Amino acid sequence: MRSISGIDIAGGIVVITILALAPMLAASNYLTGVLTVCAIYGIWASSWDFMSGLTGRENFGHSLFIGAGAYTAGFLATIWSTNPWLSLPMAVGIAIAFSLLVGFPTLRLRGPYFALAMLSASAILQRLCLIFWEYTGGEEGLYGLDPLIKNPLHYYWFVLGVLAITVVILTLLAQSHWGLLLRAIRGDEATCQAAGINVTFYKIASLMISAGFAGLGGALYAHYQLQVSPPLFSVVVSITVIIMVYVGGIGSIYGAAIAAILLTLLTEMLRGFGEYRLWIYTLTLMLILFFLPNGLIAPLWRRLTERLR
Amino acid sequence: MTVLLEVDGVTKRFGGLTAVKSASFTLQKGELTGILGPNGAGKTTLFNILTGFMAPTTGSIAFNGEPLRQLAPYKIVNRGMARTFQLTRPFVGMNLLENVLVACLSPRAHGDKDKEERARHLLDQVGLGGRGSEPVETLPYGDLRRLEIARALATRPDLLLLDEPFAGLGSSEIEPLAQLIRRLHREENLTILLIEHKLREFMALVSRVIAMNFGEIIAVGPPDEIVRNPKVIEAYIGKTEADHASA
Numbered sequence: 001m002r003s004i005s006g007i008d009i010a011g012g013i014v015v016i017t018i019l020a021l022a023p024m025l026a027a028s029n030y031l032t033g034v035l036t037v038c039a040i041y042g043i044w045a046s047s048w049d050f051m052s053g054l055t056g057r058e059n060f061g062h063s064l065f066i067g068a069g070a071y072t073a074g075f076l077a078t079i080w081s082t083n084p085w086l087s088l089p090m091a092v093g094i095a096i097a098f099s100l101l102v103g104f105p106t107l108r109l110r111g112p113y114f115a116l117a118m119l120s121a122s123a124i125l126q127r128l129c130l131i132f133w134e135y136t137g138g139e140e141g142l143y144g145l146d147p148l149i150k151n152p153l154h155y156y157w158f159v160l161g162v163l164a165i166t167v168v169i170l171t172l173l174a175q176s177h178w179g180l181l182l183r184a185i186r187g188d189e190a191t192c193q194a195a196g197i198n199v200t201f202y203k204i205a206s207l208m209i210s211a212g213f214a215g216l217g218g219a220l221y222a223h224y225q226l227q228v229s230p231p232l233f234s235v236v237v238s239i240t241v242i243i244m245v246y247v248g249g250i251g252s253i254y255g256a257a258i259a260a261i262l263l264t265l266l267t268e269m270l271r272g273f274g275e276y277r278l279w280i281y282t283l284t285l286m287l288i289l290f291f292l293p294n295g296l297i298a299p300l301w302r303r304l305t306e307r308l309r
Numbered sequence: 310m311t312v313l314l315e316v317d318g319v320t321k322r323f324g325g326l327t328a329v330k331s332a333s334f335t336l337q338k339g340e341l342t343g344i345l346g347p348n349g350a351g352k353t354t355l356f357n358i359l360t361g362f363m364a365p366t367t368g369s370i371a372f373n374g375e376p377l378r379q380l381a382p383y384k385i386v387n388r389g390m391a392r393t394f395q396l397t398r399p400f401v402g403m404n405l406l407e408n409v410l411v412a413c414l415s416p417r418a419h420g421d422k423d424k425e426e427r428a429r430h431l432l433d434q435v436g437l438g439g440r441g442s443e444p445v446e447t448l449p450y451g452d453l454r455r456l457e458i459a460r461a462l463a464t465r466p467d468l469l470l471l472d473e474p475f476a477g478l479g480s481s482e483i484e485p486l487a488q489l490i491r492r493l494h495r496e497e498n499l500t501i502l503l504i505e506h507k508l509r510e511f512m513a514l515v516s517r518v519i520a521m522n523f524g525e526i527i528a529v530g531p532p533d534e535i536v537r538n539p540k541v542i543e544a545y546i547g548k549t550e551a552d553h554a555s556a
Contacts, residue, residue, distance in 0.1 A: 177414050177424070180403075184411045187400035190362065194394070196386035196415025196464045 003175060007305045008254075015258065016164050020157060029152050034268045036156045036224050038261040039163045043217035044237075045244040045260035046163075046253050050170045051210035052242075053251040054179060055203055056186035057107070061118030062241050064102070065095040065211040067125055067233035069218025074142035074228035079135075084146040087219045095215025099207045107203040110189060119235065126233035141229030148223045159220050163257060166213050170253050173209070182206055183251075247288055249298025258297045312374075313338045313468055313500050314359075314390075319368030321354055321524075328354040330524040331368070336468070341494045341501045343511050345535065346521035347544060352504040353395060355521075356472050360392045361385040373467065387417040391466035393457035395473045395504075399445040405432060406441030408456055412463035431459040435489060451482035455489065462493070469493070471503035475510055483510050490514065508536065508545070520544070 019039070023032040044066060052059045069091035076087045102121050106114040129136040136142065149155040173179055181202050184192050192199045222228045231237070244263055248255030266284070270277040288296055314336040321329040329351040336342055344352050357363040359370060361382040370377045372390055380388075400408050409428040412418060421427045432438055435455040448456065454474050461469055474490065475483050487510055493499050505511040512518075512532040520528040520535055522544035528535055535541055 177410070180407060180411060181414060183403065184400050187402065188398050190382075191394070191398045191400060191460075192411065193362070193382035194360070194386060194392055194398075195412035195460055196383050196391075196417055197411065198381075198383050198416075 004171065005305075005309050007308045011301065011305070012164075012167075012254070016160065019160055019261070023153055023156060032152045032156050033224070034265065035261075036152070036159050037221075038264040039156070039159045040217050040221045040224070041241070041244065041260040041264045042163045042257035043159075043166050043220070044214055044241045045248065045256040046167050046170055047210045047213035047217065048241050049245045049248070049251065049253050049256040050174065050213075051182075051203075051206045053245060053253070053256070054174060054182035054186060055206060057203060058115045058242070059118045059207070059210070059238075060115045060235075060242070061102075061120070061122035061238050062210075062214055063233050063235070063237035064098055064118060064122035064125055065214035066218040066221070066237060067122065067129075067228075067230075068095045068098045069215030070222040070228045070232050071129070071136070071142070071218075072215070073219040073222035074145060077145040077222075078142045084148050084223060087223070088148075088216060091215040091219035092212045093215075095211040095218070096208045099211030100204070103204045103207040107207065108200045119238070122233050122238060123235065126230045129230040129233065136230075139230065141227055143227050145223055145226045145228070147226060148220075155224065159224070162216065162220065166216075167254055167257050170209075170213070174251075174253055178202075243285060243289075247285070247296050249295030252295070252298035255295060255298030255301070259295070262297075311338050312336070313340075313372070314502075315371040316359070317369050317371075319355070319358055319365045319370065321351075321358060321363065322366045327524050329358065329365075332521075332524075332526050333368075334519055334526060334529060336500060336502060338467075338500055339498060340517060341490075341515050342503075342517045342519060343515035343532075344502065344504045344519045344521060345506070345508070345511065345541070347506055349523075350506075350521040350544075351524040352506075352521055353472055354524075356392065356470055356504060359385075360390060360470060383415070386464050386466075387415060389417070389465070389467035390470065391461035391464045391468075392470040393454070393461055393472055393474065395476060397450070397453040397457050399448070399453060399456060401446055404442050404444055405437060405448070405456060408445055409459045409463055412460045415464050417464050428459075428463065431463055432456075434462065434493075435459040436485070451478050451486065454478070454486060458489070458493075462497075466499065468500045468502065471501065473504050473506070475505060475507065487514050512536065 022035060044062060048059060048062045072091040072094045073087035076082050076090060077084060102117050106117040130138055147155065149158055181197055185199055185202060189199050244260040245256040247263060248259030267281055270280055273280055312335050317333050319329055319332045320327065332355060346352050358365045361380050372388060377385060400411065406428050409431050410424060413424040413428050429441055432441055435458050437452060437455055437459065474486060478486065490501060491514065494501050515532060518530060518532050518535040519526055520541045527540045527544060528538045
């Protein structure tokens with residue numbers, strides 16, 4: 001992986017500045033809300049990319065961590081009525097606990113077990129939410145969460161800050177010796193073993209980091225919607241996140257975050273097309289993935305800045 | 310001399326096939342030993358068992374006086390037994406330096422402050438000095454073998470296992486690689502066990518040969534004795550042509 005250069009940092013600052021100022025353009029709470037969701041998807045996509053993009057072990061149930069984080073926030077607000085800020089660290093902790101539960105038995109194995117276990121675990125959690133409706137509110141979910149910050153614009157800036165910090169931390173980790181080992185695991189597990197590397201440890205540890213950030217994003221989402229419901233655990237959420245990473249350029253982290261923002265904006269902008277919305281959205285994705293199998297954002301940025309490095 | 314590796318009655322069965330049959334031998338510290346045998350003799354299976362990539366059906370292995378049973382491959386590496394693969398398996402998408410650096414990050418390799426510097430030094434040692442930033446994909450076969458050796462050396466092995474290091478190499482590449490192996494043996498005081506199925510280059514390199522055929526050890530001894538051993542000649546050339554073998 002190429003190291004970060006000045007132009008990357010400059011690019012990052014410009015993008016964050018534009019995103020921070022974007023709500024001023026329209027002065028509408030609608031746009032601020034959409035951008036908040038964009039930034040949250042950015043956290044989800046970059047956290048998926050950190051584990052699965054670097055190690056090559058596809059996680060088909062990132063919604064497990066997202067939903068776990070969101071429901072943690074939901075339970076804390078509705079049942080225990082604690083300080084809403086407490087839900088952020090708690091969501092991180094619970095999501096990490098779920099990552100150990102699934103990762104520990106399945107990441108020791110090679111093959112599709114991990115991907116399948118993640119997919120089923122998220123589906124099971126979605127069902128459990130319906131079965132234990134007395135506690136979870138069933139289809140309706142949990143209502144009445146307190147906002148973390150009352151002013152929507154300030155909350156957006158806070159979430160954007162969390163996204164920026166997430167991308168910086170995950171990028172620094174990916175560029176470190178740690179990231180090198182994760183990419184080596186993607187290359188060849190047997191060679192990693194022959195090099196004396198405890199492959200299982202690094203896979204589980206990277207899943208824990210990935211889950212922690214996903215859970216954090218889940219709690220931020222819960223405190224934006226002020227409500228949580230079972231579709232948070234759905235396969236659709238997981239697949240949406242994976243598509244965002246592929247469009248961004250797998251393993252790049254910043255690409256995943258930017259693709260998440262652009263694709264979330266795209267779905268909103270296409271609302272005017274009514275029932276044709278999904279057609280256009282899906283067609284766009286298929287064209288991108290067909291003609292640009294390495295993704296759009298990261299390869300584009302590399303080409304644009306090639307001469308400036 | 311002290312015993313470094315003790316293999317006792319190791320057998321590996323795959324269903325009805327016995328790939329390794331009750332193999333027993335010892336390696337002394339500082340030895341350069343070769344395992345000789347035609348293709349399918351069970352040499353690589355034996356290597357895979359020694360390095361923990363396969364579990365033996367029966368039998369035991371002691372390394373540095375400690376039993377190795379049921380240990381994961383990376384744990385065996387961190388006890389001081391490193392290997393290369395017959396089909397080289399580099400990390401694609403990484404350059405040469407990064408390929409070696411991965412092994413420099415293993416627990417046994419720890420202790421260097423500057424791991425990049427050590428990886429560069431290891432590339433120097435195997436004759437790939439100054440080429441750290443080259444991509445691994447375009448590397449010729451002979452250099453890939455050297456890269457594998459550098460990666461194994463990074464884990465500071467007491468015993469280095471080389472799986473057919475000369476396979477697929479041109480004649481101009483074989484002698485320099487043999488020299489590298491000799492130098493590592495001499496200068497680093499490494500105990501080396503290597504597999505080969507061709508006799509020629511191998512005989513000038515090792516001081517002791519363990520000959521295998523159909524999963525069994527058929528002879529152990531110095532190379533000049535082994536080439537005259539009737540069982541070895543039979544395994545290689547077959548009975549009817551045995552007379553031609555002495556020529």
